[in-house]
Structures are given as structure tokens and as C-alpha cells.
Amino acid sequence: xxxxxxxxxxxxxxxxxxxxxxxxxxxxxxxxxxxxxxxxxxxxxxxxxxxxxxxxxxxxxxxxxxxxxxxxxxxxxxxxxxxxxxxxxxxxxxxxxxxxxxxxxxxxxxxxxxxxxxxxxxxxxxxxxxxxxxxxxxxxxxxxxxxxxxxxxxxxxxxxxxxxxxxxxxxxxxxxxxxxxxxx
Numbered sequence: 001x002x003x004x005x006x007x008x009x010x011x012x013x014x015x016x017x018x019x020x021x022x023x024x025x026x027x028x029x030x031x032x033x034x035x036x037x038x039x040x041x042x043x044x045x046x047x048x049x050x051x052x053x054x055x056x057x058x059x060x061x062x063x064x065x066x067x068x069x070x071x072x073x074x075x076x077x078x079x080x081x082x083x084x085x086x087x088x089x090x091x092x093x094x095x096x097x098x099x100x101x102x103x104x105x106x107x108x109x110x111x112x113x114x115x116x117x118x119x120x121x122x123x124x125x126x127x128x129x130x131x132x133x134x135x136x137x138x139x140x141x142x143x144x145x146x147x148x149x150x151x152x153x154x155x156x157x158x159x160x161x162x163x164x165x166x167x168x169x170x171x172x173x174x175x176x177x178x179x180x181x182x183x184x
Contacts, residue, residue: 001048007124010103016091016130022161023054023145024061026082033083033160036149042115043122043133043146051122052147052158058082059175060140066172067139080168088157089147092132093125100135111138126151 025033040046041053055061061082069076101107105117125133131151137144152158 001045001123001127003124003127004120007103007120008128011093011121011124012128014093014095014099016093019087019089019092019132019134019145020157021056021087023056023085023087024058024082025052025054025085026061026065026080026166028076029078029081029165031081033081033085033163034158036147040115040119042118042138043135044126044148045115045119045123048119048123049126049151050149052149053144054085054087054147055137055140055142055144056134057137057140057142058084060137060142060144062166062168062171063139063175063177064137064144066168066177069168070172070177075169079165080171082164082166083160084162086157086159086161087145087147089132089145090153090156091130091151092134092145093128093130094134094143095121097136110136122146131156 027033036050036052038047038050041051044051062080065080097107103121122133126148129151131148133146134143
């Protein structure tokens with residue numbers, strides 16, 4: 001992918017930080033939670049950098065998957081699995097809402113599934129050899145950590161700590177998230 005030099009320059013002006021902590025990821029049952037996605041998403045285009053989408057809060061990880069599952073017809077009946085993961089990153093960019101606005105992300109459409117602008121930003125962050133990106137969640141009031149697994153050093157922490165099965169429909173109902181909602 002050819003990257004916009006203005007985006008690279010603007011992102012290159014941020015000082016990467018080290019992140020050490022626990023994050024959450026929700027998946028369907030029997031999917032290895034440490035397997036990155038290459039199918040595209042908010043911060044990586046299809047066939048772009050491999051990413052592990054995680055959240056700093058358990059409910060945010062659930063809210064993201066519940067949002068996507070609620071778009072299916074018929075609705076999935078299988079339980080959702082939420083994983084607690086210990087992670088360390090060496091070069092992570094933290095972009096706040098104001099930073100995303102300055103980088104031309106349309107905040108009024110942030111919760112939608114048009115990912116063109118954020119995919120360009122995520123690809124550029126990966127190109128700058130960062131192993132992580134902390135950004136606001138589109139589904140919950142917290143931050144998410146996107147791990148660029150190709151840049152994540154093998155000696156950095158990435159370990160599954162706990163797995164829990166969840167009845168995703170009951171969780172959605174208890175959090176007032178209905179079919180086709182984009183946020184709580």
C-alpha cells in the first residue's frame with residue numbers, strides 16, 4: 001500500500017509509548033483469541049497489516065462483537081467468548097478524539113462501518129513500525145488497543161489469562177443494546 005506522506009508525517013510527530021497491562025477480546029467459540037485478523041476492520045484494510053483488536057474494558061470488547069453479530073439474519077444463537085489477555089507493546093501511538101478529528105476522521109460517523117479513513121491511519125501506523133495503537137472505542141466509553149502483530153516483538157508479553165462464555169443476547173439486553181444499535 002502506498003501511504004499518504006502527510007499522514008505519515010503527522011503520525012510520525014507523535015511519541016510512541018510503552019503499554020503494559022490487560023486487555024479484552026471477544027470471539028466466537030473455538031477461535032484462538034491470539035490469532036490476528038487479516039480480513040479487514042476499522043484500523044486495517046482487507047489484506048492489510050494483521051491486527052489483534054482488543055479493548056481496555058471487558059464490556060467494550062463485548063459491545064463490538066455484539067454490534068456485528070446483531071447485523072446478522074438470523075441472529076447467531078451460539079455464545080460469545082470474552083478473553084482477558086496480558087499484553088506489552090513497545091511502540092504504541094495513543095490517539096485521542098481530538099487527534100482523530102485533526103487527522104480528518106468524521107466523528108459523527110465514527111461508529112459506522114465506513115472504515116476508509118481509519119484504515120489508512122492504521123496502515124500508516126503499522127508502516128511506521130508501531131506495534132500498537134490506542135484509540136477511542138466506537139461502541140463503548142473507553143479505549144481500545146489495536147496490536148499490529150507483525151510489528152509486535154516475540155519477547156513482548158502476549159498471553160491468554162482467562163476465557164469466559166457469555167450469552168451475548170442476554171448481555172445486550174442487560175446493557176440496553178438492541179438489534180442494529182451502534183452504541184450503548
